[in-house]
Structures are given as structure tokens and as C-alpha cells.
Amino acid sequence: MKFFNRTKHFGFIAGDDGTDYFVHSSGLKPGVSIDEGDKVSFEVVAGDRGPKAEKVEKTK
Incomplete structure (x- = not known):
């Protein structure tokens, strides 16, 4: 995880391929x-x- 703002419910993941992926709390598994x-x-x-x-x- 690059960062995640719990208040605004979103963040970005720094992918192994160098791409930043947007993530919203709705995209998290339960x-x-x-x-x-x-x-x-x-x-x-x-x-x-x-x-x-x-x-x-x-992941571990």
C-alpha cells in the first residue's frame, strides 16, 4: 500500500509494474x-x- 486515507475511504497501491492503482474501501474484501x-x-x-x-x- 502506497497510502490509504481511512477518513475519505480511498488510497493507492504501488504495483510491482510501477503503476499506481486507485483503491476504494468498497474494493476491499470483507x-x-x-x-x-x-x-x-x-x-x-x-x-x-x-x-x-x-x-x-x-498478503504475507
């Missing part, structure tokens, strides 16, 4: 909470303003 620096896995979908992360979950 019960998942994320913080800056967490390693995550996700699916990429086309968002209104570029690539968006969905089904986000923490």
Missing part, C-alpha cells in the same frame, strides 16, 4: 483493513479515471 506499507494482492479493473484495484486482500 473484513480486510489496510494500512500504508501493507503488502496486498488485488484484481485490476478499468475505472473511470484509470486502473482500479478490486478484491484487495493482505
Whole structure:
């Protein structure tokens, strides 16, 4: 996780490919909470303003 703003419910993931992916709290798997620096896995979908992360979950 590059950063996540809990108040505004969104953030960005720095992908291994160098792309920043937008993530909204609605894109998190149920019960998942994320913080800056967490390693995550996700699916990429086309968002209104570029690539968006969905089904986000923490990895080890």
C-alpha cells in the first residue's frame, strides 16, 4: 500500500509494474483493513479515471 486515507475511504497501491492503482474501501474484501506499507494482492479493473484495484486482500 502506497497510502490509504481511512477518513475519505480511498488510497493507492504501488504495483510491482510501477503503476499506481486507485483503491476504494468498497474494493476491499470483507473484513480486510489496510494500512500504508501493507503488502496486498488485488484484481485490476478499468475505472473511470484509470486502473482500479478490486478484491484487495493482505498478503504475507
